[in-house]
Amino acid sequence: MGFLDGLMGNASEVDKNKLEREIKEILVDQEEVQSGYKVLRDSFIFTNKRLLLIDKQGMTGKKVEYHSIPYKSITHFSVETAGGFDLDSELKIWLSGTNEPIGKLFKKDSPIQEVQKTLANYVL
Numbered sequence: 122m123g124f125l126d127g128l129m130g131n132a133s134e135v136d137k138n139k140l141e142r143e144i145k146e147i148l149v150d151q152e153e154v155q156s157g158y159k160v161l162r163d164s165f166i167f168t169n170k171r172l173l174l175i176d177k178q179g180m181t182g183k184k185v186e187y188h189s190i191p192y193k194s195i196t197h198f199s200v201e202t203a204g205g206f207d208l209d210s211e212l213k214i215w216l217s218g219t220n221e222p223i224g225k226l227f228k229k230d231s232p233i234q235e236v237q238k239t240l241a242n243y244v245l
Contacts, residue, residue, distance in 0.1 A: 134232060135159050140166055144173065147187055156239055160225060167239045172214075174223070190216060192243040198222075200237040203229040212236055 140157040141148070148154075149170065157166035162177040172195070174188040194216050201211045210233040213222035227233050 135164070140164070144175070144187075147173075156235065158225070158227075158231075158236070165225065167236075167243070169243075172243075195240070195244045198237075198240050198244065200233055202233060214240070 135157045137154045137156055141154040144154070144166065148168070152168050152170045155167045155169060157164055162182050164173075164175040166173040166175065171192060172190040174190065176186040176188065178184040178186065196215045196217050198212065198214045199222075201213075203210045208229045210227040210229065210231060211224060212227065212233065213224045215222045227236070
């Protein structure tokens with residue numbers, strides 16, 4: 122992922138083996154990373170058990186918030202693909218008990234359909 126992509130809020134896919142090594146201390150038994158994406162320093166990771174949102178805070182990024190969302194808490198989601206003049210795709214996820222969705226932007230060439238498929242496999 123390029124630095125400018127991160128500044129613009131675009132997400133890019135990260136190698137799942139690398140992610141698994143980075144978060145191995147918070148994974149439960151038989152939990153495996155399926156895919157993951159980064160936006161600058163923050164990540165959202167799909168495992169076979171939950172969606173993990175990782176928010177690195179502060180100047181150094183040493184303070185980290187791990188937000189675990191069981192797939193059963195996701196009430197619905199939407200994916201908007203990039204168009205001819207619109208260069209970004211967008212993912213929105215609604216959780217039970219909340220009105221506003223979690224939203225992430227993806228570059229035009231990002232695998233947004235894979236994200237949709239991953240969500241569908243775990244939510245439906």
